[in-house]
Amino acid sequence: MSQTDDEEQSGPRQNQGPTDEQAQFFALLEDSAEDLYENAPCGYLSTQLDGxxxxxxTTLLDWLGYRRDDLVGRRHFSDLLTVGGRLYHETHFAPMLRMQGEVSGIALELKDADGSRLPVLVTSTVKTGSDGQPLLVRTTLFDARDRRAYETELLRARQEADRERDRLQTLASTLQKTLLPPALVNVPGLDVSAHYHLASADEVGGDFYDLFRLAAGTWGMFLGDVCGKGAAAAAVTSLARYTLRAAAVYDPDPAAVLGNLNTVLNHEYNGADPRFCTVVFGLLTPDTDRGGFRITLAAGGHPPALLMRADGTADYLPTPGGQLIGVLPDPHIATTTVHLAPGDTLLLHTDGLTEAHTNAGAGDGERYGDDALLDFGRALAPTTASATIRAVRDLLDTFGTGVDDDTAVLAIHAPRTPSEEHQ
Structure with missing residues (x-):
């Protein structure tokens, strides 16, 4: 077929008028603007400048249950609002609309014809004339019932989550208290103080300490840290505490006590989920010859104790060769003996103190470290047990969120006698 023949055949089709279907479509388009306004999926209204x-x-009329004659020329927009909504409209909505010419997405509540409430999101714009003067206000209202129901459910779920968290925190706090002695035993001739710092109220920590009487003139003490957190760590903590006390009654030698604890942990937790701890155990007896106390310490992988002397010096006590308790079947455990002279103070601590981060608000911060704690002790000496614990608590408070592990501290001080004070 030639190009001319094709043009001749296509020409008449191009000049034909619209089909019946097209004519119906165009007719629908002419009606759609008014129909879209009346039956839109949102409410529309126009008000004079006074509201x-x-x-x-029609959509808004159907939502509220009013006839058109009930509202047009008879009611102001604020008349459709609840009391709180009218107050907000007069004090915030209307002034912002006058200043900005538009207010968008404001949550309000309308009152329908029977007095019930309809939550809506309101957007209003001021229409101006060619001279820029305001003529009327156009307002679009979106039904927010589904959103309000969602927000209500979300709030309910959040409140329930908060209550559940409070219950868990109470449970964790109660469980934590059962892992610590309700009060330290009174040791004649000693000033003793302790503190437990929780890094998180949501989890049970694994730190523990105790001071208890063994026999006439003999006391035992320990401080330790179980690996991990939560219920599993709490179970190991409880086992460790009672094993240490029982083992000390059987054989109070510090190395033997830690050896017994190691045997128990190694036997109970030697499968796919091994558990271990660091711990220091001490045996205290009065030193009748020199005054003060004789303390024998054994440590299993635990940070060394800090001795702050009456002369203002301070040093770590060496506990060499101490290995983690519960890891090896037969760990090497060494002991050291120290004379706690009148005026001296001994501080035991878990690694949550030295591993805390300084300046945590500015990033991860630097690790506080053993050297800083030693300087802290030297600046504090000579001191007492209660003063030491107060100073440590203040120090932990300065770290804020930098303390990401629980911290237990136990201080023991041998007070001077009145005659020694004047020497």
Whole structure:
């Protein structure tokens, strides 16, 4: 077929008028603007500048249960609002609209014809004339019932989560208290103080300490840290505490006590989930010859104790060769003996103190470290047990969120006698 023949055949089709279907479509388009306004999926209304309703669509009338004549020329937009909504409209909404010419996405509540409430999101714009002067206000309202129901459910779920968290925190706090002695035993001739710092109220920590009487003139003490957190760590903590006390009654030698604890942990937790701890155990007896106390310490992988002397010096006590308790079947455990002279103070601590981060608010911060704690002790000496614990608590508070592990501290001080004070 030639190009001319093709043009001749296509020409008449191009000049034909619209089909019946097209004509119906165009007719629908002509009606769609008014129909879209009246039956839109949102409410429309136009008001005069004083808020008097001038026009309202069918959708909004159906939502509120009003007839058009009930609102147009008779009611102001604020008349449709609840008492709180009218107050907000007069003090915030209307002033912002006058200043900005538009207010978008404001949550309000309308009152329908029977007095019930309809939550809506309101957007209003001021229409101006060619001279820039305001003529009327156009308002679009979106039904927010589904959103309100979602927000209500979300709030309910959040409140329930908060209550559940409070219950868990109470449970964790109660469980934590059962892992610590309700009060330290009174040791004649000693000033003793302790503190437990929780890094998180949501989890049970694994730190523990105790001071208890063994026999006439003999006391035992220990401080330790179980690996991990939560219920599993709490179970190991409880086992460790009672094993240490029982083992000390059987054989109070510090190395033997830690050896017994190691045997128990190694036997109970030697499968796929091994558990271990660091711990220091001490045996205290009065030193009748020199005054003060004789303390024998054994440590299993635990940070060394800090001795702050009456002369203002301070040093770590060496506990060499101490290995983690519960890891090896037969760990090497060494002991050291120290004379706690009148005026001296001994501080035992878990690694949550030295591993805390300074300046945590500015990033991860630097690890506090053993050297800083030694300087802290030297600046504090000579001191007492209660003063030491107060100073440590203040120090932990300065770290804030930098303390990411629980911390237990136990201080023991041998007070001077009145005659020694004047020497």
């Amino acid at each position: 008097l309703i001038a026009k309202v669509n």
